[in-house]
Amino acid sequence: MAAEMLSYIERKSPIHDLSGVTKLIIFLMWSTAAMLTYDTRVLLFLLVMSITVFIISKISIRDIAFVLIFILSFLLLNNIAIYIFSPQEGVKIYGTSHVLFEIAGRYNVTLEQLFYQLNITLKYFVVIPAALLFIVTTHPSEFAASLNRIGINYKIAFSVSLALRYIPDIQRDFRTIAQSQQARGIDLSGNEKLLKRAKNATSIIMPLILSSLDRIEVISNALELRGFGKNKKRTWYSAKQLKRADYITVLMGGIILIVSLVITFHDGSRFYNPFN
């Protein structure tokens, strides 16, 4: 039950000083670039950039170690799964086959397959520092303001900020309910059979849902009393002014995105092929 959640980490760094809008735009551009490209050169460049920015942000590896371990084990499993399901995917994509050694049947190890899986792993690695940084350096309420700033309806932005605001509260509720139900003898651990466990889980979910529905009632009444949603616009307490650093960062991000797309697609294929 002690699973940790990633959340805002207060530090003094140039990254923290950037406005939430800037970081959101950069994050979106970064994920787009990493999503579209399969070009190893572009991916490596993006990876080096990500790591550099990560160092500037003064967030230490220890702060996020638990997430990293999680991601690394996911990537490992994912790579194994890809190999088991499709050991010839690389050969199919790159069109050549340099066999290193045979295992059995269609399972051999080719340079192409290794290269392909390296690229998939790189793709994930490129996004991870950017996404992690975005989460740990942007204050939740500033995040809502930035969503509104990039053109998302403020009501939706507000519900995102509500969600972020209430996750800790609901987590606390959940712990209380789970512990009191366990005190009454309801077992959620692996000792119980699956079907029984599913049934026991509902005895925790139901009170959680009903108390949350009450919360919805209370909050929407409070908002209604304060006239929420009457005007077309609203101001945000925690919005930051855009500074020169913000403009420069967005401009640089835009250039990187365009250049990486041009390099990726100029030869008509997403894949960089070193084999011919």
Next chain:
Amino acid sequence: MGKISIKTIVAIGIGAAVFVILARFVALPTGIPNTTIQTAYAFLALMAVVFGPIAGGLIGFIGHTLTDATAYGSVWWSWVFVSLFIGFFIGLVANKINIDSGILGAKQIITFNIIQAIVQAIGWGLLAPALDVLIYAEPANKVFVQGAVAGISNIITVGVIGTILLIAYAKTRSQSNSLSKE
């Protein structure tokens, strides 16, 4: 967008928060690697039925994005999009079921389950794998197997736990035909 009521907005926010908690803490391992019984989707189905398609879609989208972001530090957009899809389309039958009337008979339960099964089969079985291939160029057979496993386990989860939640929720509403003239 002007038509969304305050209650829907709050329901989206709180719903997304509950979705995150359920997805993180109440996922039961099935014994098959990487496959868990996601109670969060049963909850998503209930919220979609109670608050309608817009709330359902956005709870799925925001909830799944925040779950991915807080757990892995990065977001798998292909699967997040499927959560949006499922929440939205289950929400479309909300009017048909009209759960706030407090009446939930066999007919409504069957409607709900047929819809959720169809929507999830399309979502996990076709949409998620197709987007995975498109975005990440993962091998097609791998992602289709993953999608199928996730789809089947989620359809069963929503079918069993979701239905239990719907019945329990309906019981808390006063029935619209509970008054009689004397």
